[in-house]
Amino acid sequence: MAGWVTWRTAMERALYGTDGFYRRERPAAHFRTSVHASARFAAALGRLLAEVDAALGHPQRLDLVDVGAGRAELLVNILRSAEPELAERLVPVAVEIAPRPADVPGRIGWRSDLPHGVRGLVIANEWLDNIALDVVELTPAGPRIMLVDPATGDERAGPEPDPDDLDWLERWWPLRETGDRAELGSPRCRAWSAVIGRLDRGLAVAIDYSHTRATRPVYGTLTGYRDGATVPAVPDGSCDVTAHVALDACTAAGERAGASGTLLTTQRDALRALGLSGARPPIDLAHRDPRGYLQALCSAGEDAELTDPGGLGGFGWLAQTVGIPVPAALAPSPALN
Numbered sequence: 001m002a003g004w005v006t007w008r009t010a011m012e013r014a015l016y017g018t019d020g021f022y023r024r025e026r027p028a029a030h031f032r033t034s035v036h037a038s039a040r041f042a043a044a045l046g047r048l049l050a051e052v053d054a055a056l057g058h059p060q061r062l063d064l065v066d067v068g069a070g071r072a073e074l075l076v077n078i079l080r081s082a083e084p085e086l087a088e089r090l091v092p093v094a095v096e097i098a099p100r101p102a103d104v105p106g107r108i109g110w111r112s113d114l115p116h117g118v119r120g121l122v123i124a125n126e127w128l129d130n131i132a133l134d135v136v137e138l139t140p141a142g143p144r145i146m147l148v149d150p151a152t153g154d155e156r157a158g159p160e161p162d163p164d165d166l167d168w169l170e171r172w173w174p175l176r177e178t179g180d181r182a183e184l185g186s187p188r189c190r191a192w193s194a195v196i197g198r199l200d201r202g203l204a205v206a207i208d209y210s211h212t213r214a215t216r217p218v219y220g221t222l223t224g225y226r227d228g229a230t231v232p233a234v235p236d237g238s239c240d241v242t243a244h245v246a247l248d249a250c251t252a253a254g255e256r257a258g259a260s261g262t263l264l265t266t267q268r269d270a271l272r273a274l275g276l277s278g279a280r281p282p283i284d285l286a287h288r289d290p291r292g293y294l295q296a297l298c299s300a301g302e303d304a305e306l307t308d309p310g311g312l313g314g315f316g317w318l319a320q321t322v323g324i325p326v327p328a329a330l331a332p333s334p335a336l337n
Helices: 007-016 039-055 073-081 084-089 163-172 186-197 247-256 267-273 290-307
Strands: 062-067 090-095 109-111 118-125 134-139 142-148 155-157 181-184 199-208 223-226 229-231 240-242 261-266 316-322
Touching: 007 134, 007 142, 007 240, 039 062, 039 073, 039 084, 039 118, 039 199, 039 290, 062 073, 073 090, 084 090, 118 186, 134 155, 134 163, 163 181, 163 186, 163 247, 186 199, 186 247, 186 316, 199 247, 247 261, 247 316, 261 267, 267 290, 267 316
Parallel strands: 062 090, 062 118, 090 109, 118 199
Antiparallel strands: 134 142, 134 181, 142 155, 199 316, 223 229, 223 240, 261 316
């Protein structure tokens, strides 16, 4: 890969090309997600799945789709935590471009594209942030698409964005001062629209690093990850390259695609509403049931990591439904805030 290209082209090649990062690497070796932090994350999503099942009238077939599934760890953990009767009706599908790992259970479907006519729950955990996009900088000559040398990460100004992208910038990420940068979120909006468009009835949840129009970072969020550490975002295939997601823009895109209900919240609020309080067990339990106390203390620590507002708990959750209300289980209790 040589020469100057747009960031979108460079990211697409670096992450998903023939020998791209996500075709070659195991994500858990490079960064820690909620799925890897604790099985209690999957258990909480399992409770949400049960709410969706009830809203759909307990159908004979209940779809569970994980978009950007990695090695299907989330699906495996949800299946383990689900009630047997519900688990029997589940049709779990992993959407992932990497080859199917040998240890994924046979009942989990594996495909590289979104299925049509989903009735159930779609989860997109840390998927949208890896959808390739362009970077725009406001120059003295106006906004310009930035070009990048994939081998070094060096940049230079390129062409003006097209009219549709300029409209997106004006609505969602306006640039005010020379040097201001934006990550052009149109591809993420289209990707999320496709998820909602393939949801026949049920709930789709996007969980990701995010920001809203009022809190856009002036210089953007492009970041690289390798071996558990942040590194320069050089799109040469040696590292993960991500950018935070404009979830408010995706919200509007989902509504245009047919979403009938929407909740935009944080992981902290969503998981606490689903029962992960992080509260320490009462000290007297240590005397009555020492083993139970240690287990409860461990669970509280895992909950605290998952709901830490300065870490995983600060992730955005976009929940959108088609044909059913937003599950009441996602509504936070005033006592938890």
